[in-house]
Amino acid sequence: MSLIEIHNLKVHYPIRSGFWNRVTDSVKAVDGISFNIEAGETYGLVGESGSGKSTTGKSVVGLEKVTSGQIIYQGQDITQPANRRRLHYNRDVQMIFQDSLSSLNPRKRIEDIIAEPLRNFEHLSKDDEKLRVLQLLDIVGLDADALYKYPHQFSGGQRQRIGVARAVATNPKLIIADEPVSALDLSVQAQVLNFMKRIQQEFGISYLFISHDLGVVRHMCNNIAIMHKGRLVELGTRDDIYHHPLHIYTKRLLAAIPETNVNQRAAHRATRQAVEQAYQDQQARYYDADGAPFPLVAVSPTHFVALPADFAQSLAHAEQEVQA
Numbered sequence: 102m103s104l105i106e107i108h109n110l111k112v113h114y115p116i117r118s119g120f121w122n123r124v125t126d127s128v129k130a131v132d133g134i135s136f137n138i139e140a141g142e143t144y145g146l147v148g149e150s151g152s153g154k155s156t157t158g159k160s161v162v163g164l165e166k167v168t169s170g171q172i173i174y175q176g177q178d179i180t181q182p183a184n185r186r187r188l189h190y191n192r193d194v195q196m197i198f199q200d201s202l203s204s205l206n207p208r209k210r211i212e213d214i215i216a217e218p219l220r221n222f223e224h225l226s227k228d229d230e231k232l233r234v235l236q237l238l239d240i241v242g243l244d245a246d247a248l249y250k251y252p253h254q255f256s257g258g259q260r261q262r263i264g265v266a267r268a269v270a271t272n273p274k275l276i277i278a279d280e281p282v283s284a285l286d287l288s289v290q291a292q293v294l295n296f297m298k299r300i301q302q303e304f305g306i307s308y309l310f311i312s313h314d315l316g317v318v319r320h321m322c323n324n325i326a327i328m329h330k331g332r333l334v335e336l337g338t339r340d341d342i343y344h345h346p347l348h349i350y351t352k353r354l355l356a357a358i359p360e361t362n363v364n365q366r367a368a369h370r371a372t373r374q375a376v377e378q379a380y381q382d383q384q385a386r387y388y389d390a391d392g393a394p395f396p397l398v399a400v401s402p403t404h405f406v407a408l409p410a411d412f413a414q415s416l417a418h419a420e421q422e423v424q425a
């Protein structure tokens with residue numbers, strides 16, 4: 102059994118207008134997506150801004166109301182509040198955010214910020230609580246004098262470590278990491294990603310790792326879902342997505358990864374332009390008449406793409422021939 106199963110999740114926001122403020126339409130931020138996260142894995146959810154990634158993350162953690170669909174945890178649908186309480190879901194599933202400055206209360210000292218989930222769920226004595234907070238600071242590589250400081254007294258990378266310390270305080274099973282390194286410099290990104298991996302191994306945590314950048318998730322994720330317009334357009338293992346991408350949108354995200362090798366830059370720029378041109382020219386092949394992604398079809402036991410079945414098979418076949 103997977104740690105968590107998302108079945109046909111929809112989150113629609115009503116649009117109200119007119120004198121009576123009636124609901125006239127809706128924003129389909131998440132429009133019927135399904136995927137499973139296994140225990141101990143990092144699952145990547147990638148797409149450009151506005152594709153629905155954060156709404157997905159927030160609805161999994163329970164911060165956003167689900168319009169329809171199921172989120173199955175330990176065999177129970179936790180979109181039902183009674184199940185969520187019974188399974189201690191709010192303790193087991195935590196979230197870290199991109200903007201560490203606004204997600205950490207600026208008026209609270211680090212001791213209180215990290216202790217907050219412990220106070221909600223563990224009810225430790227004052228001494229045990231302090232000991233636990235000190236352990237958590239040590240785990241994320243911060244000194245004990247951090248206890249009495251405020252968030253603005255830390256760098257972005259250090260604040261992200263504090264966010265992780267708070268998230269792991271209750272020994273969660275799953276952490277939703279929403280663009281956890283996007284606001285950081287490249288060198289600090291690598292440090293934070295490495296220590297997130299180390300913490301994952303130490304605590305056996307799973308991550309739902311949300312990013313707009315396929316370059317960032319490459320070394321983190323075992324399985325990846327590509328999201329566009331509220332739907333999943335491609336889903337597969339790291340190898341499927343990076344080495345055998347089929348959907349033009351996935352290819353576009355791959356082409357957007359900056360090329361670090363100076364000698365390869367001209368070739369990379371040409372590929373990027375060609376993919377962009379194909380994306381513009383071939384919308385009718387890759388999206389339905391309303392411009393929405395098609396339903397997913399399987400091209401292998403692990404690899405799914407949102408295309409008409411015959412087109413998906415012909416692309417997969419052509420891809421195999423190129424590899425052969």
Ligand SMILES: Nc1ncnc2c1ncn2[C@@H]1O[C@H](COP(=O)(O)OP(=O)(O)OP(=O)(O)O)[C@@H](O)[C@H]1O
Nearest residue numbers: 114128130148149150151152153154155156157313
């Ligand atoms: N509370 C809300 N009310 C109405 N529309 C919303 C709300 N929250 C998000 N949306 C819309 O839902 C869509 C998906 O937003 P979401 O934040 O999930 O995307 P995203 O992929 O995480 O993008 P970003 O990386 O920029 O945050 C967008 O069109 C957004 O404008």
